[in-house]
Amino acid sequence: MSRRSQQQAPVDTNQPEVPEDELLSATGEGDEVMEEAEEQEGYTSSTPTSSLTWISWFCSLPGHDYFCEVAEDFIEDDFNLTGLNAMVPFWKEAMEMVLDVEPDEDSAKIPDVSIVEASAELLYGLVHQRYVLTRAGLHAMAEKYEAGVFGSCPRVYCMGCNVVPCGRSDLPGLDTVKLFCPNCNDIYVPASSRFQGVDGAFFGTTFAHLFFQTYRELMPAPFWKHPSSSGSLSPSLSPRSVTGSNSSQQAPFVNPNPHGGQKRAAGKVYVPRIYGFKVSERAKSGPRMQWMRIRPESPEELDEVDWRGRWIDDEEDQYDDGIDGEAEEDRRMEDFDPVRHALSPMPYRGAHILHRITQTMMTTMTTTKRKKKRSRRRLLLEEVDVML
């Protein structure tokens, strides 16, 4: 059996097979896969041709872009493999294959070489999970990271922050590889379908975070201050001027926590707007998730919350402040305002639609029956006024 066939499904699970048409979907990635697969056609036997080791061959396969090459002496050191032999069938044969050792005569007992190939892959993946936690492995991955091999965060306001592969489990066969973004501290599905067959356990749950602990200059800090919001309520700048000349004039970034991220974060948070007006949190459909992305302006503010996650000087009436005035965090999220800025030629735009929406909202409100809703209704009306 050829190498080509096993590379399609290295994960031995019930991961849905990538349908053919999706591979070929117009993203262009499909074509790439096919071409690369064609190139690999030559290496069909279990012993890769002369110069190419099994490891470099494996890492060059389409979809294996995230793997780094594990040093052979790491694999040869039994200490590094502790416990793995119980997880990998045909351990000895798999080891021989990975290390390009001529197989013993008695390996003729193996019914099908493709079984050994699957074992070799599993073995390599599990060793890889451990190797990327070593100094050499971290270094190898850092080179790939800087080269952008893992891609960047799909979230718009992470501003193209590079991501690293990560697993959601350290046990193989449970989930495919994901990508961790150090800016939003969240995980994403790789954009290309060719990674849908790569086991997340081959990268493990720890690597991504150990990586950013090791390379702190690559890790965004947990606080962020808008470059233009130096205390004043100055009108927001257009996105271009913020990313442009403005940022180059900034002082070098310092995080007072030496163990924390030393990179300036991309801290903008998306603010939903309707015709330039912020959608009120009082609306049912109002923003509920901005907390997940916001950062305090200064590192000290992080200490305002105790280890249980409660505000250290919290007064009940702080909630009331939030109702009338704007809560602190709302204001913080307001600074980036592309829409209001860009909407100067707006007045006529969608005026009729606005009228309809207003009617809609009126209808909505008049049919609201519960008495308790009065205050909210009033607030909605106020917004309507603003909109008109």
Place this chain on the structure above:
Amino acid sequence: MLRRTVEDASTGSDSDYSNSWISWFLSSKGNEYFCEVEEDYILDRFNLTGLNTEVQNYTQALDLITDNLDDDFQEELRGSLDIQARLLYGLIHARWIVTCAWTGQDDKYKKADFGRCPRVLCQGQPLLPIGLTDVPYEKSVKLYCGRCEDIYSPKSSRHGSIDGAYFGTSFPHLLYLVYPSLLPLKSGPTDPTRGAGAVGLVPGAGATVDDPRRRGRAREELVEGSDGLGDTINTAAVALRAERYRPRIFGFQVNEVAKLQRWQEAVRDRQVARLEALEGP
């Protein structure tokens, strides 16, 4: 014959030429995010107010879109007119989609034609297209996830070059404002019947009704209906149900990240308390 020349002048992607400019435009590669603006809407000049100042050769561009362009229109101008026609269609499209009349068409949202949220914990929530500005030629289209309430770049560069102004900054927010029952759940698997069902509730609203006034009425009924349904939805505390990824090293949380996440969750809790106080007991 006219169709032919326009195709040749532009991308020339699909060779099967259709009977109208709009269906040709919609079937062109890269235009999958656009939906069909009903001709009645385009022919109602009131809906186009102000666009004549934004589009050069407005009259001819409009004629081209509505298949009324004179056959003796100068060939050499066709190419540039096509660009203006695309701009005009895009700007009309931005106005059309916020009327929510498209919900009756085949539901691109339900079918996840705009893709699914790349965030793992959003579990494949279908996305909606959105612009970062309403001014054309400034920013490409982005995708909004109603579950994590964030915006993402399209996976494919083909969609990354579509003008965001053709969808506008307001569309997803208006949709969820008018139909709160469409709001995605914050946790658990994405429920395809939710949202889909709500749009399906639109008897008549979407059915290609000839009289726009009738359609309008149907929509109002729907709004009332969905408000009755929406009234039972209390979204004050939904954020508490949202799942989060927690970075760990050998099972232990990473100090600085954990601290940030605690702070963020305290901000969340404060908002929940604020909203619950508003709702009343």
